[in-house]
Structure formats: C-alpha cells, structure tokens
Amino acid sequence: MTEEQIIIACRRGESFAQKMLFERYVDRMFVICIRYVPRQSDAEEILSDAFLKCFRSLNQFEYRGAGSFRAWLSKITTNECLAFLRKKNMLVFTTEDHVLERRDESETAIEKISAKELIFCIQHMPAGYRTVFNLYILENYSHKEIALQLNISESTSKTQLKKAKAWLRKKIKKDETRI
Amino acid sequence: MKQEFEQTIRDRLGDIPASELGWEYDKEVMWQRINDKQRRKLILFRPVFTHAAAAVAGILLAGSIMLFIFRKSHTERPIPAQPNITLKNKPVKQYPEVVVAKEKNKTAPQTAVAALDNKQTSARGTGNKKPLFIQNRTASTDRAVSTPQPAEEIAVTKAVPEKEQHGVQRPVAKKKPVIYWVDVRKNYEQPVEKSGVWADINKRLEHLNDYPVDSPYKEIPPAVAFINAFK
Numbered sequence: 527m528t529e530e531q532i533i534i535a536c537r538r539g540e541s542f543a544q545k546m547l548f549e550r551y552v553d554r555m556f557v558i559c560i561r562y563v564p565r566q567s568d569a570e571e572i573l574s575d576a577f578l579k580c581f582r583s584l585n586q587f588e589y590r591g592a593g594s595f596r597a598w599l600s601k602i603t604t605n606e607c608l609a610f611l612r613k614k615n616m617l618v619f620t621t622e623d624h625v626l627e628r629r630d631e632s633e634t635a636i637e638k639i640s641a642k643e644l645i646f647c648i649q650h651m652p653a654g655y656r657t658v659f660n661l662y663i664l665e666n667y668s669h670k671e672i673a674l675q676l677n678i679s680e681s682t683s684k685t686q687l688k689k690a691k692a693w694l695r696k697k698i699k700k701d702e703t704r705i
Numbered sequence: 706m707k708q709e710f711e712q713t714i715r716d717r718l719g720d721i722p723a724s725e726l727g728w729e730y731d732k733e734v735m736w737q738r739i740n741d742k743q744r745r746k747l748i749l750f751r752p753v754f755t756h757a758a759a760a761v762a763g764i765l766l767a768g769s770i771m772l773f774i775f776r777k778s779h780t781e782r783p784i785p786a787q788p789n790i791t792l793k794n795k796p797v798k799q800y801p802e803v804v805v806a807k808e809k810n811k812t813a814p815q816t817a818v819a820a821l822d823n824k825q826t827s828a829r830g831t832g833n834k835k836p837l838f839i840q841n842r843t844a845s846t847d848r849a850v851s852t853p854q855p856a857e858e859i860a861v862t863k864a865v866p867e868k869e870q871h872g873v874q875r876p877v878a879k880k881k882p883v884i885y886w887v888d889v890r891k892n893y894e895q896p897v898e899k900s901g902v903w904a905d906i907n908k909r910l911e912h913l914n915d916y917p918v919d920s921p922y923k924e925i926p927p928a929v930a931f932i933n934a935f936k
Contacts, residue, residue, distance in 0.1 A: 541740075548736055553722035560728065561718070570730060574738045581743070636710065641717045642726045648718075663711050664718060691710065 530589050537584050544581055551596065552577075555603045557645070561660050562607035564649040572610050576603040604665055608675060611657065617676060619654035619686055635698045647697045655690035662687050 527535075527546070535543030555576060559569035580602050587598055611617045636644070648656060657676065661667040662683070667675070672683040723730070 545736060548739065549732065552732055552735065553724055554720065556723040556728065556730065557718070557721060557726065560723070566728070566730065570735055570738075574735055574742060577739050578742050581739075636713050641721050644714065644717055645726055663714055 529592065529595055533584065533587070533589060533595060536581060547580075548577055551599055554596070555599060558600060558603045559607055560645065561648055561664065562604075562657065563610060568610065572606050573603070576606040579606065600665070604661070608657070611653065616653045617657060618652070619678065619682060620652045620689075635695075639698060639701065643701065647694055647701070650697070651690060651693055654686050655693055658683055658686040659690035659694070 529550075532543050532546050532550075536547055552573070555573055556569060559572045559576075560566070563569050563572060576599070580599055583602075587595065589595065639647075648659065651659065658672055661672050661675065662669070669680045669683040669687075672678075673680045676683070678686075
C-alpha cells in the first residue's frame with residue numbers, strides 16, 4: 527500500500543490506515559518532540575496530540591509526491607511542540623554570555639560524538655536557545671519566520687542562535703575532555 | 706566553517722529515527738492513547754453542540770416573547786365608548802328582494818312538494834295557480850309522490866320585509882321597565898303624592914308607629930324598599 531493510498535484510507539476514517547501511518551512516522555516525529563521537550567512523557571503527550579491533529583485535518587492536506595506528507599506532519603509536530611512550550615511558559619530567552627570556543631576545535635569534536643549524545647546536548651540547552659536552534663538548523667526556518675512564530679524580534683532570534691551554537695560547542699568540548 | 710557546523714548537525718539529526726537513538730517507548734500504548742483521545746474528543750463535542758442549540762433556542766424564545774410584549778403594548782388603543790343606541794340610530798335591516806325564479810323541468814323534491822301543494826289548493830276549491838311558496842318540508846316527511854310534475858313557474862319569496870308587505874312603519878319598541886332602588890329613610894322628604902306607590906309608602910311611614918305591634922305594616926323593610934315603578 528502506497529503512502530497516498532494510506533492517506534486516502536485515513537481520510538475515510540479507516541483505523542487500520544491511521545495505524546499504518548502512525549507506525550510509519552512515529553519514530554521520526556518522536557525525535558522532533560524530544561529535541562524540543564526534554565521530558566519523555568511530555569514528548570509522548572505532544573506526539574499523540576500531533577497525530578490526532580493530523581488525522582483530523584487530513585482533508586486539508588494535498589499530496590504532492592513523496593516527502594510531502596512527512597514535511598506536513600513534521601510541521602504539525604513542531605507547532606504542537608511550540609504550543610506546548612508556550613502553554614507551560616517554558617520559552618524563556620536567556621542572555622547569558624558564553625565564552626566562544628575556537629571553531630576548529632569544536633568542529634572536530636562534533637564529528638566524534640554520536641547522534642544520541644548530540645541529542646542529549648541539545649536537550650540540556652536553555653529552552654530559548656534550544657527552540658531557536660532547532661527551528662533554524664533542523665527545521666530550516668528563517669530568522670523572520672522564527673521571530674513570527676515565537677513573537678520575538680529577528681535580532682533576538684539571531685542572538686539566541688549564536689549563543690546556542692556557542693553553548694553547544696562548549697558543551698561538546700566539555701564532554702570530550704571528560705571522556 | 707560556520708555552514709559546516711550546521712550541516713554536520715543536520716546530517717546527524719536530520720532523518721534519524723528514535724529507535725537508532727536508543728529511545729524506548731511503547732508504540733501500542735501511544736496508539737491506544739491517540740484512539741482514546743479521538744473518541745473522547747467526539748464525545749466532548751456533543752455537549753458543546755447541545756449547549757449551543759439550547760442557547761440559540763433560548764435566545765429565539767426570549768426574542769419572540771419580547772417582540773410579543775412590545776407589539777402588545779404598542780397596539781393597545783383605548784376602547785371607544787359605546788354609542789347610545791337609540792331607536793333612531795338603530796340600523797335598518799336590509800331585507801332581501803323578492804326573487805322570482807323561472808325553472809323548467811325541475812325534478813327535485815322541492816318541486817314535487819310544490820306540485821302537491823298546488824294540487825291540494827285546487828282540491829279545496831280555489832283553483833287558481835298562484836305563485837307557490839316553498840315550505841320548509843322535505844320529500845321524506847311528506848306523502849310519497851309517484852311522479853314529480855314539473856312546475857311551470859315558481860315564485861320564491863325570501864323573508865319579505867314587513868314594511869313592504871303591509872306598508873306600515875315598524876312598531877315602536879316597548880319602553881323597558883325602569884327599576885328604582887330607593888332608600889326609604891333618605892327619601893322620606895319626597896313630595897307627598899296623593900296616589901300611587903310613593904303615596905302608599907309615605908302613608909305607611911307616617912303611621913308606622915300608629916299601627917299595633919303585631920300589624921303586618923310594621924314589617925316594612927326598615928332601610929331599603931324595592932319598588933318596581935314602571936307600573
């Protein structure tokens with residue numbers, strides 16, 4: 527059964543198709559949730575809400591080839607994560623100053639750590655840094671879009687990204703030396 | 706260099722499933738949770754619709770009541786006083802005209818009755834073919850008529866007015882009796898009449914104390930006397 531056929535069956539409200547779609551994308555969407563929300567229980571809650579929203583608004587989705595559904599679902603999940611952060615008042619944009627590591631050193635260090643460790647580092651970022659970092663680097667949002675989404679100025683978004691990168695480099699460096 | 710850092714992170718985390726990252730969670734439980742939420746949301750919508758419908762119905766009802774009250778208060782007019790209907794002002798009854806109908810080959814029971822009446826009149830000796838007045842009779846109550854005869858000419862009179870019939874004016878309505886309630890004590894100073902009801906009352910009142918104790922005149926009602934004076 528192709529993705530398009532599954533989506534058509536989901537639109538008819540068939541439960542087996544919904545489950546197929548869920549099983550196909552749950553893993554990847556879970557990673558998105560975990561990047562934004564450190565607690566696993568919160569991530570599971572957000573994920574279930576995202577799938578629920580997806581099934582309800584599937585009639586609005588227009589299939590435009592492979593990958594289109596995944597992008598649409600990713601956007602829904604990201605929006606749910608942001609809504610959760612806003613609801614819990616977790617979007618605090620700190621203005622700490624971090625001593626910037628030398629880039630060449632951090633670039634080599636990032637090559638050495640695993641994806642799991644990288645996710646772990648991102649999870650431990652301050653909420654503001656993490657959100658802007660995720661949106662800009664992993665969701666490919668522009669600073670303008672981020673500013674609109676988070677109701678902040680573009681310059682704040684840029685600053686938050688810069689500080690998030692510095693924070694990550696520092697963290698990676700620290701972990702590398704510890705290991 | 707800057708782009709490389711971002712690209713490295715993208716490549717590392719861009720399309721990685723949770724299973725590869727070592728995250729463990731029960732997919733079945735999560736699916737069950739989604740199903741439960743889907744069902745709960747459907748149930749939750751029901752009371753929302755019910756409340757909305759009740760609110761709309763309430764608003765409509767309140768609006769209609771308000772409209773009714775408003776219209777009633779604005780359309781109420783003082784009832785004009787009833788004009789005194791005198792005999793002069795009494796509207797003259799409109800009487801229908803005499804209708805003469807010429808019907809041929811009528812076989813209805815009415816015609817049969819008319820024919821029968823005509824026959825009876827001839828037998829009594831009058832003999833003249835006068836215009837027939839249809840009486841309020843039915844064929845079933847009358848004697849059986851074997852063959853209904855066609856009436857030549859039937860004159861149907863409908864409630865001929867008195868004036869036209871007799872040429873006299875309408876009789877003047879009788880004067881209604883007037884009832885007087887008289888307080889005897891108050892009207893004690895009434896001018897004494899030599900005869901009539903007032904004279905009788907005055908006489909009795911004057912000599913009230915003159916009568917013996919067991920006299921029936923003593924039993925005149927002390928306060929009010931009812932007099933039908935039209936006599």
